[in-house]
Amino acid sequence: MPFLDLLPAERVRTGLVVRDKVDLIEQLASLLAGNDDVAGMRDAFTARERLGSTGLGHGVAIPHGRSDAVHEARAAFVHLAEPVDFGASDGQPVDLVAALIVPAHFTDQHLRLLAELAELFSNAGITSALRAAPDDRTLRDELVRARVRDY
Numbered sequence: 001m002p003f004l005d006l007l008p009a010e011r012v013r014t015g016l017v018v019r020d021k022v023d024l025i026e027q028l029a030s031l032l033a034g035n036d037d038v039a040g041m042r043d044a045f046t047a048r049e050r051l052g053s054t055g056l057g058h059g060v061a062i063p064h065g066r067s068d069a070v071h072e073a074r075a076a077f078v079h080l081a082e083p084v085d086f087g088a089s090d091g092q093p094v095d096l097v098a099a100l101i102v103p104a105h106f107t108d109q110h111l112r113l114l115a116e117l118a119e120l121f122s123n124a125g126i127t128s129a130l131r132a133a134p135d136d137r138t139l140r141d142e143l144v145r146a147r148v149r150d151y
Helices: 021-033 038-051 107-121 124-132 136-148
Strands: 012-016 055-057 064-067 074-084 094-103
Touching: 012 021, 012 136, 021 038, 021 074, 021 094, 038 064, 038 094, 064 107, 074 136, 094 107, 094 124, 107 124, 124 136
Parallel strands: 012 074, 064 094
Antiparallel strands: 074 094
16 A cells, blocks of 8 residues: 555644654654554654664654554654754754554555655655645645656
8 A cells, every 4th residue: 555545634744843853753643643542653653763763864754663553554744844853864854754653463564665655755856845835735735746746
């Protein structure tokens, strides 16, 4: 299942205000949880970050995790109001964040989704267009266009 199929409009945000990485992870867990276990999602993200930062570099991060707290894969995408340190290997703060939580047994799908996102965000034209999006709807529209348009 492609990333966009997991990304309803209500989980796309521009101008999200966070204090730091911990606050960002908490807000992402809340955004993805809906009526489910926020703590379980936060713990999945935190456990993954302990293994190494999911900051890809160039201002992009893909916090992700597997959890028994969910029965289907879920995604969120945010453009932060101000970049935050995410521990990326290039030392650059992060402002574009694609979050992904999948059921604990979704190993193969999880890896395919991460590969899709890494490829998408390796394109500077796409990341520039995402950063320029003025609102939630335009941000999601840019993600949709990125699937069909060459930059």
